[in-house]
Amino acid sequence: MTRIYTLVNQKGGVGKTTTSINLGAYLAQLGQRVLVIDLDPQANATSCLGVDKLNVPGGTYEALINGAPASSFILLNEKLKLSLLPSSPALAGAEVELVDELARETRLKKALEPLRGRYDYILIDCPPSLGLLTVNGLVAARDGVIVPVQCEYLALEGLGQLTNTIQRVRSALFPELRVRGVVLTMFDPRTNLSTDVVAEVNRHFPNQVFKSVVPRSVRLAEAPSYGLPISAYAPGSVGAQAYEALAKELLKGDGVKPS
Ligand SMILES: Nc1ncnc2c1ncn2[C@@H]1O[C@H](COP(=O)(O)OP(=O)(O)O)[C@@H](O)[C@H]1O
Ligand SMILES: [Mg+2]
Numbered sequence: 001m002t003r004i005y006t007l008v009n010q011k012g013g014v015g016k017t018t019t020s021i022n023l024g025a026y027l028a029q030l031g032q033r034v035l036v037i038d039l040d041p042q043a044n045a046t047s048c049l050g051v052d053k054l055n056v057p058g059g060t061y062e063a064l065i066n067g068a069p070a071s072s073f074i075l076l077n078e079k080l081k082l083s084l085l086p087s088s089p090a091l092a093g094a095e096v097e098l099v100d101e102l103a104r105e106t107r108l109k110k111a112l113e114p115l116r117g118r119y120d121y122i123l124i125d126c127p128p129s130l131g132l133l134t135v136n137g138l139v140a141a142r143d144g145v146i147v148p149v150q151c152e153y154l155a156l157e158g159l160g161q162l163t164n165t166i167q168r169v170r171s172a173l174f175p176e177l178r179v180r181g182v183v184l185t186m187f188d189p190r191t192n193l194s195t196d197v198v199a200e201v202n203r204h205f206p207n208q209v210f211k212s213v214v215p216r217s218v219r220l221a222e223a224p225s226y227g228l229p230i231s232a233y234a235p236g237s238v239g240a241q242a243y244e245a246l247a248k249e250l251l252k253g254d255g256v257k258p259s
């Protein structure tokens with residue numbers, strides 16, 4: 001069974017990409033067949049996994065726009081046992097090009113259908129906007145969305161807009177779309193602010209917040225410049241421990257035994 005989750009929050013810099021690749025890396029380490037889909041024209045997930053976005057033969061753009069089989073562009077990192085459908089700057093055009101396409105909101109969902117059964121988990125990393133690419137990500141989120149929220153002042157700001165978009169997608173396209181969980185990121189145990197934000201987000205999303213909170217960690221910020229997930233760059237760090245715990249929490253909630 002393939003579970004598809006979309007990482008979404010229209011705010012930039014909240015940890016969508018960091019969570020996509022590190023959660024993906026730990027799910028893979030725990031024996032899952034994992035595919036990360038880079039749906040962001042900035043291609044950060046692609047770069048963070050050490051792939052040169054300017055030199056990929058194809059990726060998300062081709063699968064969305066040309067109807068090319070996504071499988072032909074998937075790159076497998078043998079060491080990490082992690083697969084990636086890369087993005088490239090061409091994806092920036094997709095937002096505009098999709099407007100005139102038939103079934104423009106369901107393109108990604110369709111593109112992923114042939115991949116069902118080949119992976120245990122597909123994680124889709126969205127751009128920081130609520131445009132057509134993100135809507136494609138939401139419609140493809142068969143098993144729900146995962147919302148990273150940064151532990152900072154005004155953390156909840158903008159989440160109303162996200163909730164509205166989710167609601168619109170539910171009424172027009174995908175009634176079963178659900179929120180799988182909120183991940184708190186960049187928690188700083190030394191500040192009252194972080195602790196307050198955790199309480200506030202838990203109040204706002206009762207029973208929907210993952211217990212594994214990701215701390216602010218220099219190692220997590222450094223890892224992308226080596227093209228590595230934290231599991232390979234600094235496996236003993238607090239950030240690594242948090243993402244490993246998050247992966248285990250997700251598996252447990254999904255009723256999947258790690259192998
Ligand atoms: N827990 C963390 N601790 C420290 N830095 C982090 C953490 N999570 C993310 N970052 C850094 O913050 C920046 C934004 O994170 P990113 O995952 O790219 O956000 P988004 O994809 O939502 O725009 C990146 O430079 C990333 O390395
Ligand atoms: Mg990102």
